[in-house]
Amino acid sequence: MSMRSELGEEPEVVQRLLENATGPVSELAAAIRARDVDLVMIAARGTSDHAAIYAQYVLGSRNRIPVALAAPSLVSVYGAGPRLRNAAVLGISQSGRSPDVVAVLDDARRQGALTAAITNEPASELAQAAEHVVALEAGPERAVAATKTYLAEIALLAMLSAALSGDGTSHAELHAVPGALREALAVEEQVAELAAARAAEDRCAVLARGLHYATAREWALKLKELAYVLADPYSAADFQHGPIALVEPGFPVHAVATRGPVLAGMLALLERLRDARANVLVLSDAPDDVAGLGDVVRLPAVPEWLSPLVAIVPAQLFAYHLARARGLDTETPRNITKVTLTR
Numbered sequence: 001m002s003m004r005s006e007l008g009e010e011p012e013v014v015q016r017l018l019e020n021a022t023g024p025v026s027e028l029a030a031a032i033r034a035r036d037v038d039l040v041m042i043a044a045r046g047t048s049d050h051a052a053i054y055a056q057y058v059l060g061s062r063n064r065i066p067v068a069l070a071a072p073s074l075v076s077v078y079g080a081g082p083r084l085r086n087a088a089v090l091g092i093s094q095s096g097r098s099p100d101v102v103a104v105l106d107d108a109r110r111q112g113a114l115t116a117a118i119t120n121e122p123a124s125e126l127a128q129a130a131e132h133v134v135a136l137e138a139g140p141e142r143a144v145a146a147t148k149t150y151l152a153e154i155a156l157l158a159m160l161s162a163a164l165s166g167d168g169t170s171h172a173e174l175h176a177v178p179g180a181l182r183e184a185l186a187v188e189e190q191v192a193e194l195a196a197a198r199a200a201e202d203r204c205a206v207l208a209r210g211l212h213y214a215t216a217r218e219w220a221l222k223l224k225e226l227a228y229v230l231a232d233p234y235s236a237a238d239f240q241h242g243p244i245a246l247v248e249p250g251f252p253v254h255a256v257a258t259r260g261p262v263l264a265g266m267l268a269l270l271e272r273l274r275d276a277r278a279n280v281l282v283l284s285d286a287p288d289d290v291a292g293l294g295d296v297v298r299l300p301a302v303p304e305w306l307s308p309l310v311a312i313v314p315a316q317l318f319a320y321h322l323a324r325a326r327g328l329d330t331e332t333p334r335n336i337t338k339v340t341l342t343r
Contacts, residue, residue: 003143003330007316011181013148014155014309016137018175021156022163024134028116029163031132035114037088043070043104044092047146047218051092051153054214054308058157061211062305063164072100081107088114094141094149096124105129118156120149143331145225147316150218151181154308161305173303177310180300184313187297188321191314194281194295195321201279202229204252205243209236209266211304212256215311219254222319225333227326236262236269249277254318255294256311257284260304270294281318283311 032040040059042052049069056067070089075081076099089108091101096119106129109115117130120138127133136152155177162170204223208216213235220233234243236255247253253273257266263286270293273280280294285301297314299307323330 003145003147003320006141006143006148007313007320008185009139010148010151010313011178011185013136013138013152014181015178017152017155017159018178020137021134021159024132025156025159026163028132028134029160031114032088032164035086035088037065037086037114039066039068039087040090041068041070041082041084041087041104041108042090042092043072043101045072045098045101047150047221048092048094048153050214050218050221051150051157052090053217054154054211055090055157057211057213058161058305059164062161065164070104072104075107076100076103081111084108084111084113086113088116090116090118091126091130092118092153093124093126094120094136094138094146094153096121096126098126102126102129118153120152144333145222145319145330147222151309151312154214154312158306158309173306177302177306180302180306180310181313183300184310185317187314188317191297191317192321192325194297195318196325198252198279198281198322199325201252204229204231204254205239205246206231206233206254207236207239207266207269208233208256210260210262211308212258212262212311215256215308215315218312219256219315219319222316223254223322226319226323226330227328228333229322236266240269244272247273247276247278251276251278253278253280253294254315255280255282256315257282257286257290258299258304258307258311259286259301260307263289267293283314 059065115130116132117126120136122135138152206220216233220231223229223231285299
């Protein structure tokens with residue numbers, strides 16, 4: 001069961017990054033500062049695109065840098081790439097082989113923009129297209145569904161935020177993450193029981209806000225890939241602008257509600273969902289606040305900007321155990337392959 005073993009490697013993956021990637025990340029941060037970059041644009045697909053969403057929030061909230069998500073087909077299909085002279089353009093891809101993501105970096109480099117590749121394959125086409133390369137250090141990932149490489153991507157983006165801020169406190173907080181990840185893995189027994197109880201559910205909404213919008217997107221993707229659940233991710237704010245009409249008694253809702261500026265709004269929404277008798281599962285580091293609002297999986301307490309690193313672990317475990325409870329193959333989900341080449 002390579003997926004479960006890869007999940008278990010996640011604390012060591014982040015520890016390796018902290019030991020080996022600090023230099024390359026610091027060089028990239030120095031290059032961004034030296035170029036007086038006023039925009040970061042990120043090209044990515046699938047799981048890596050969710051890491052890019054985390055970058056929007058972590059670089060935006062902590063470093064005041066606007067982050068745009070590339071539309072790769074503008075380059076690869078329409079041949080009309082945007083002007084990027086004052087941007088830093090990052091390509092994020094586990095394999096480094098997706099032609100449309102590579103095309104974005106090729107175009108950006110021709111324009112003279114600062115380019116960087118974040119990839120698990122430092123000899124890949126994406127790495128060759130970029131001026132700077134930061135390796136994920138995740139080791140081989142054999143299961144089709146990405147787990148440890150997603151965690152490595154968001155950990156590297158957190159490291160980039162810390163390097164750009166130059167804040168020693170941030171670095172100390174990062175070094176506490178591997179221990180928090182071990183705590184997050186320790187909830188597996190409870191998560192497996194919750195997944196078994198929900199084995200008949202074939203649809204759900206996945207809700208979060210702010211830094212955890214990326215968590216909601218990635219959790220929903222894993223539910224689709226592994227358990228074949230029609231999981232629809234939403235910003236908690238967007239969910240209230242119409243999709244909340246879906247909720248009826250027993251409707252499955254998965255949510256992430258952690259301490260920080262968005263907690264009050266999440267609690268108010270969870271109370272509405274409780275009153276509507278939705279079947280709610282909450283990942284939270286504020287168990288007293290969410291008590292009585294659904295089934296609660298307790299998250300380790302870390303600073304909010306790092307909480308997506310620990311919250312994704314029980315989300316991945318839940319998707320894995322839900323697939324097993326539904327009698328599905330967690331290693332080779334139907335119709336998808338490990339490397340997807342889109343143009």
